[in-house]
Amino acid sequence: MIRGTVVGQVWSTRRIDGIPAGAFLEVEVDGSGSRLVAFDVLGSGVGEHVLVTQGSVAASWFTGTPPPVDALIIGSIDASG
Template identity: 70%
Template structure:
């Protein structure tokens, strides 16, 4: 499974009838400026540009469609929820007055 960011849409004026309803999106692993090359993933969730998604590739992607196995090599299977607030840093413990020199 790959964590990626949707960086754009891919428009096709014609497509195979075997491909179900959905959209082709350009994604990049590791974020919009991530280390990998952009690739195209099929989306049935309605993901948008800038959204972080989970992508599967290969036979796992194609098998999701059941017996038909359309020619889909990458499939968006989830949307990563943004954190609503940053994770708080752990507080620094107060020095123990019974142990001189602690915290210096």
């Protein structure tokens, strides 16, 4: 699991069939400064701290034929301790 901060939205004018409702967000990985694009179904916004899962775990969350999504925001971090 990856901990990061949403730094922006990824806009697209077209999508392939099979990608469910949600948004693609740019997430900066805490501690490394690297960034990735993750699919979000929670409604996360810029500045939010989130948990991201990748690979087959992300794809298997979807029902039916999994869409070509390999990074999924699975949680919002309310506070760090």
